Amino acid sequence: MRNASAIANLRAQIAQIEGQSRPNGGVLPFGLPVVDARLPGGGLALGALHEVTGGGQGSIDAAAAALFSAGIAARTEGPVFWICTRPDLFAPSLAQAGLPPDRVIYVEAGDDKTVLACAEEALRHGSLGAVVAEIACMTMTASRRLQLAVEGSRTIGLALRRWRRPADATDFGQPTSAVTRWRISSLPSSPLPVPGVGRHRWFVELVRTRAGESAAFELEACDEQGHLAVPAELADRPVATGGWGHSAVG
């Protein structure tokens, strides 16, 4: 008991040293106990920066990572800014991940520097739901600036890392100020009793989390409300009735 209070005391001291950066603005739970248990506070911290990238081919197209980000943004309140350099996002797919077109404002910036400047401006605004910045190169300084800009609000900052060449993806190992780091890779879809492609599946790696341990999950892609799901054969309980057939098309 004494140990526990000592640890709590130490944690409070560390939080004080870290300044405001400790997310006290609350969290956005995934709604999946498996994932939420691994995140400090039981969910994705609001008012913080998170980094997302794709694995393999996904480091270039970042398709799964974009949908993962869209699913998070869909569950926040308020408008969403999507800042990119290459305008190849297909809006209907975001709507299928729970993000209707009226909520998203796209910002087409010319280069990485402009993306960072626009993202910082948008994060500083404070009343947005989420800001997604598609960016290749992000230094420690840049991520620190974004993190400082978003602190104190309830906005979620998502840096969607996307490179021109697969070799550049080693940049993802560089230090960062982001609170969590995710890597999303495609997995073969959920098997169906008939020929066809089932609900998409991702291998979701929590590569880094502040004050937590890394983890990896095999999850089903976002449904129309932006919720992920645990595949039925992996969960320790039968899937909710009706959920399977309905979500198989998503």
Place this chain on the structure above:
Amino acid sequence: MALAKAQMLVPGLSIHDAAPAEDEEGLHRLALWILQRFSPLVSADPPDGIVIDSTGADHLHGGEGAMLDAIIGRLAMSGVEARAAIADSWGAAHALARHLARSTFVAERGRTLFLLSPLPLEALRLPVTMTADLRTLGFRTIGDLHRQPRAPLALRFGPQLARRLDQALGEMAEPIDPIQPLGQIEARRVFAEPIAAAETIARYIGKLVTTLCAALEARGLGACRLDLLVHRVDNRLQAVRVGMALPTRDARRLTRLLCDKIETIDPGFGIETMVLVAASAEPLAMKQAASSLVEAARPDISGLVDTLANRIGGRALYRMAAVASDVPERSVQRIPAMAPDTGSGWPDHWPRPARLLARPDPIETMALLPDHPPASFTWQGVRRRVRRADGPERVFGEWWKRDAELEAVRDYFRVEDEAGERYWIYRAGDGEDPATGSHRWFLHGIFG
């Protein structure tokens, strides 16, 4: 050409008397329109031109080239055929707009001499008789003239020739006398001592904006475009334009937008007058911002949209709206970021890819015709074996809009390879009838 000759060449020729006064009036009206839409420094350049100082204004339209295209496009829609060029000097732009085969042209900075050299002497804005005399002497192009020593030419033709040449090459200043429509709402500040420091400029911008906002409020208006005109002591005029998505008279926000642009102002030896003009204003009624009785209002993001639009251009900020079309690339359209909610969406019974390639990429496939997905395909040199597939989803051409698509068909498949990566591919044609398409396969999108 004599009128009788022209009538003989073209039967039924419609003849109108020349009306130079009306032409000039029309030109002035056009200049006013450009002033409101495009640039703060505009002047009519009779008989047939309009001169625009685009510095400090093109950023709202996504750059110089995009701005020219927008001007020419808008004019073409209202039945005016126009040509435009952007160059370092008034003279060079005048020449390039009139003597190049292209309808829009943006000259590279510092290459004026190279671009002007092959142009004929008529491009120099000289009197007709002088041009004829020069031609008699054997000069054909501006380059010929530029290579000659100046003194003998000046002796023979007077100072005008050298002046026009220098103006075209940008070696001599040629200020634009901008039109100033009556009844504009403006705030003006004349300085006893010229100012130059950025902080001083920022402070006076704040004062000017406060004055202007009071004037706007008295008339119940909000500004959509603001021009800051800066007169320097050496009689140079510079302009900064900011645009707003919605009319506003919020002094703090307008000050911030203008102060973001201070770095584009070159104070030179000092600024003696600053004028702030509401180039375009619209009615703005007061409304209650917050009330404890109604639920929380939607957050106001127009300030953020304005800040970003003035930094990277208004076209770079947009929302997507649904268009009723089955063809994927036509099912989305860009609408302004602050447009009212459309409430529309896409039918969601078929999954759509997260990334849609701007141009479908041809792929090599092994597939059974007519309605089987490919067994494998090669994209970007990598062969992928298809493990699972869904489809076909048949998309017909829009024959009611385009004759060429009368029979066109695309069959879309969602395929998944062994690694689990999912792609959206299609076959042009229905697999049986060659009239419906080439039966080649394309990769069009990437699923997550």
